Amino acid sequence: MAGIYIHIPFCKSRCIYCDFYSTTDESLAEAYVQALCREIRARRDEASSSRVCTIYIGGGTPSRLSPEQLQEILECVRSNYSVEAGAEITVELNPEDVTPEYIRGLRGFNRVSLGIQTFDDDLLSLLRRRHDAATARQAVEGLQEAGIHNISIDLIYGLPGQTLERWEQDLSSAFALHVQHLSAYALSYEQGTPLWRLRREGKVAEAPDELSVEMYRRLCQRAREEGFLHYEISNFALPGYESRHNSSYWAGTAYLGFGPGAHGYDGERTRRANPSDLRSYLSSEDIHPIIEELTTAELYDEAVMCGLRTINGIDLRRLEERFGPEKKAYLLKMAAPHLQSGRLTLSDPHQHQLLSGPSIACSNRILAGGYYHSSAARLRLTESALMVSDSIMAELMWMP
Numbered sequence: 300m301a302g303i304y305i306h307i308p309f310c311k312s313r314c315i316y317c318d319f320y321s322t323t324d325e326s327l328a329e330a331y332v333q334a335l336c337r338e339i340r341a342r343r344d345e346a347s348s349s350r351v352c353t354i355y356i357g358g359g360t361p362s363r364l365s366p367e368q369l370q371e372i373l374e375c376v377r378s379n380y381s382v383e384a385g386a387e388i389t390v391e392l393n394p395e396d397v398t399p400e401y402i403r404g405l406r407g408f409n410r411v412s413l414g415i416q417t418f419d420d421d422l423l424s425l426l427r428r429r430h431d432a433a434t435a436r437q438a439v440e441g442l443q444e445a446g447i448h449n450i451s452i453d454l455i456y457g458l459p460g461q462t463l464e465r466w467e468q469d470l471s472s473a474f475a476l477h478v479q480h481l482s483a484y485a486l487s488y489e490q491g492t493p494l495w496r497l498r499r500e501g502k503v504a505e506a507p508d509e510l511s512v513e514m515y516r517r518l519c520q521r522a523r524e525e526g527f528l529h530y531e532i533s534n535f536a537l538p539g540y541e542s543r544h545n546s547s548y549w550a551g552t553a554y555l556g557f558g559p560g561a562h563g564y565d566g567e568r569t570r571r572a573n574p575s576d577l578r579s580y581l582s583s584e585d586i587h588p589i590i591e592e593l594t595t596a597e598l599y600d601e602a603v604m605c606g607l608r609t610i611n612g613i614d615l616r617r618l619e620e621r622f623g624p625e626k627k628a629y630l631l632k633m634a635a636p637h638l639q640s641g642r643l644t645l646s647d648p649h650q651h652q653l654l655s656g657p658s659i660a661c662s663n664r665i666l667a668g669g670y671y672h673s674s675a676a677r678l679r680l681t682e683s684a685l686m687v688s689d690s691i692m693a694e695l696m697w698m699p
């Protein structure tokens with residue numbers, strides 16, 4: 300068992316770019332905590348023989364619950380599952396909720412993820428975020444003073460009107476806070492969101508591709524200069540601070556998901572998704588999850604996509620063990636043009652070095668960080684190819 304994901308579907312108000320499942324009706328929060336604990340208890344047999352290594356409370360906005368409610372959820376998990384000593388236990392918080400009083404009440408978490416997005420007050424206001432840059436800084440500093448030293452912050456780049464200089468200021472502000480982990484995503488215009496409508500009406504303009512590429516390049520460069528490992532396309536961490544929970548998703552290990560809209564995976568073939576329907580979740584003990592049995596071709600595609608997203612790449616020996624020599628040969632055939640062009644690289648299993656091209660794995664720091672293990676040949680994206688990773692992954696999918 301890799302982990303447990305718990306979804307908290309409440310937000311104080313909706314940010315204009317977001318299409319995550321959440322509601323602003325916070326009057327349901329206490330009933331929700333009880334329903335969540337009911338699901339957590341009811342499904343205890345699904346992990347009776349495994350130890351839980353990571354717990355992640357995400358949303359929505361978990362900090363719309365009180366510290367006591369979060370604690371109650373954690374205690375429910377601990378009393379129904381075998382949680383490993385030293386498990387990574389993360390909660391997502393929004394900066395405006397992180398008051399000194401809130402921090403004092405927060406117990407049981409050893410990792411915090413803060414949704415900061417940008418330090419530019421005008422852009423925060425455009426996005427309808429509820430904090431400003433000063434509040435974000437105070438939140439980080441308050442958590443640090445309280446002894447939380449595994450803090451991740453989220454940033455978004457390619458925001459409407461954001462210049463390269465403003466993005467560089469965001470990066471400087473982020474690294475000046477001495478956090479251990481950074482996730483940075485290009486803004487996406489999700490259909491049906493207010494932001495998507497503003498673009499359709501010509502009221503905001505999408506960042507040009509060249510600008511987004513340059514922003515990503517600067518992000519990678521600054522993170523490297525600050526000693527961060529680029530361990531996944533959008534994720535950077537000081538050595539030893541990679542997110543264990545998210546890494547287990549990319550490694551294809553099992554996890555349980557609780558709450559409406561939460562997903563789970565048994566580590567073999569079966570995916571499960573709870574319906575995104577808070578009212579029926581609260582009113583019925585019977586959750587009718589959507590169960591999906593993955594075909595071998597789908598499992599192969601996931602292994603390729605998830606492998607290429609990370610510094611570990613695709614372990615070719617493991618791929619052959621799972622899917623047979625035919626699929627490994629197919630992968631190498633499809634990868635050949637990209638190996639030649641330097642977009643992909645193949646590591647030498649014995650020398651722990653890369654055969655061609657600079658890669659996100661080519662730093663001694665990474666080897667020392669303990670995250671990177673090379674016992675078999677691995678296929679990886681080079682850093683210059685990360686911005687076009689989607690098209691490369693699509694070409695490696697199983698289409699004989």
Ligand code: SF4
Nearest residue numbers: 310313314317358359
């Ligand atoms: S971005 Fe976060 S806080 Fe904003 S609406 Fe989405 S889930 Fe809620």
